[in-house]
Amino acid sequence: MPPVAKKAKIDDKDRTKNTKNTKNTNDKDDSYSKESYWSKRYAVTGNITDCITDCITGSTDNEEMSVMISERDHDWYFSGEELQPLLSPLLSSISSSPLHPNTVLEIGCGMKPILTTLSLPPVKFPSNPFNLLSLDYAQPCIDYLKKSFKSTSDKTYTFIKADAKNVPLESSSVPLVIEKGTLDAVITSGVDDAVQVLKEMARVTSRYLMIVTHFNVETEEGSDWVEDVLGEGLSTEGGGVFWKVNCNVGEQGGAMVVVCQKCVRRKTRNEGGETLQIEVTEY
Template sequence: MKRQASKTINIEPQPKVCKPCNSEDECPSYGSQNYWEDRYKNNYGNDVNHKKEEQEGEAGFSWYFTYEELSPLILPLVLGRDEEEDEDWSSDEEEEVEEEIEEIEEEEIEEDENIAQDAEDIEDDVEGEDDTTQLLPTLKKMDGKAPAKVLEIGCGDVPLGNGLCEQLLTMEQNSNIKLKDVVESIICFDYSKACIDILQKIQSQQTQKKDSLQVDYKVHDARKLPYESRTFQLVMDKGTLDAMLADKVEGRGNCVKIVSEAARTLAMDGYILIVSHLNANNAEGYDWANDILSTGLKSGDSDCNWQIEVHGNDVEEENDNEDDENETEDDDESKNYGPAVYICKKVAKRNKDNECKVGMKFLGY
C-alpha cells in the first residue's frame, strides 16, 4: 500500500478517546454474538424507554465519537464533497508524487503561519454561535446521479444512521427539495437481534410524517451481506472491526471478511467510513491498515483502485532532551494517538489492465 504525504487540516471538535478495552485480561468477548445479545437484553430489559445511566459499554453509550462530532465528515460523503477534497491523488508516477509532496510541504509552511491568526478569528466569534453549520453542504440533487443509499455495519444501540437521518430531515425543512430525491434509504444493521428489536420498538413509538425518510433496521451478518455488488454510496462502521479483534482466533479473518463485504457492496465513487481506535499514525495502526483494511478492500472489489484518507491525531514529537535521539517502538506505542477515521473511496482504474492499487494519505486534527 502506497503511503502518501498530505497537508494537515483541523477537525473540530476533539474526540472523546475510548477504547473497547484497556488490556487483554479485562477485555470482554466483544467478538461474540452471544455477548452482544446478553448485553443488550441486560441493559434494556423489557422497557426501551428506561435505559441504564450512559457509561462506557452500557446502553446508549456512543463509542469513540457521537454522530454530531462525525457529521462534518459524514454529511459531505452523502451530499457531495468539494472538488478539492475529491482530487485524483492516485498517481503511479514517482516524479508526480515527489512534486506533489513538495507542493504539500510549501502549503504546510503557509498554513502554519496562519494558525495563530485562525485562532484569533475563532476567539472573536460570537459566543454560542455554531460555526460548523456554515460549513455543512446544502440539500441538493446530484445531477445525473440516483438518490444515495447508505448502509451502517454493526450499528449498535446508538446508530450513526439515525443521527444522519435526523439531520437530513431537519435540512429538508429548510429546503424546497424532497429528501428522498437525494437519499433513497438508510439501512442500519447489527447481528444482535435484541439490539435491532430495541431500535425498531423505539422507532415505532416516534411520530413520523407519512413517506418521510426513516432508518430501516435489519439483522445481518456483516461477513455475508444479502445485497448486490456496488449498491451503496456510503458504508459506515464505528467500532465493529475493533470489537471483532477481541476474538484472538478468528478476529482478524472476520475483519477482512467484513471489510471485503463493505467493499463489494460499495458503488463506484462511493465511500466507506470506518472509525477505529487503531490509528495508522503509529506502527500498530499502520500494520492494521495494511493487513486488514487494504487486504479486505482488494478482496471485495479489485476491479478498481482505492484511496484511503486517515483522519487522526498526528502527535508531535517532543525532543527537548538531546539524549532522546534513540527512539524505540515502545516510544511510539506509548503515545496516545486517539481514534482515527478512515475514509476509503472506490475509484476507477486509469488503466484497466493494472492491478488494484490502494493509496493512503494522512490528515491530522
C-alpha cells in the first residue's frame, strides 16, 4: 500500500531523557519481564507428552491440556505468514550481505520462532544455507526447540540461551535481527530494560531490525514509545550511523510492525543530523 503522508524526524539534540509518559504493558505486574515466569510457563507448555499421560491418568483434564497445546502453537500479534510481505524482501536483501549472509537472529523467540512458521516463496540464496539463530533466556523453551527443529541442507538452526539485554554475539555480525512482543514483555519492568534490549539488537545487526509491538505510533501512548524506547534504543551519539524507520500500522489500529534500516552517515563538517527518519505506512 502507498505510504501515508505522515513523516517525522527525531534529532539527538531534541530527544528528551524523560520516559515517564510511556506506559508499561502491565503497570501492576512485571511477570512478563522475568526469566522465572517464562521458564515455568514453557516447562509446562513444552512437555506435551507428559501432559497427555497426566490427562489419561486423570492428573490433568482435557481442558487444561488443550490450553497447554494452544499455548505452544500460539502466535503473538501476527503469524509468520502475515508478516511475510514485509519479511520476504529483507530475507532476499540479506543474501548479498558481506557479513554473515542469509543469517537472521530472533530475540525472545519463545516456543514458535517466526521463521520456522513461514511458508516462504522460493528465495534463491547464492551459496550458504539460510541460518536461523533463535535466542531466549528460558531453558525449557530452548530444550523444546532443539528437540523439535533439525537443520537441513537449506536451513540451519541454532538455539541460544541468553538474556536479550546481553546478546552473546559480535557487533554488526547479523544482517537481520527480529523480535515479536519481546520489547513489550520487557517493558513491564521499566523503559530502561526495553531500551537496553533494543540497543543490543541495534549493536548486533549490520543492516535491518524488525520489531513487532502492540504500541501504535498513531496513538499518544505509541508516540511516547517511539520517542522513549525506539528513539533511545537507536540513539547513535558519536556512532556515525542513522536509521531509516518505517512504522507499518493497520487501518484499525492494533499491533505495529517497525522495520529499521541501519545506514552509514556520511562525514560532514556539521556533526549534527537526525538519528531517526520515520515514515508511517498502512499495512
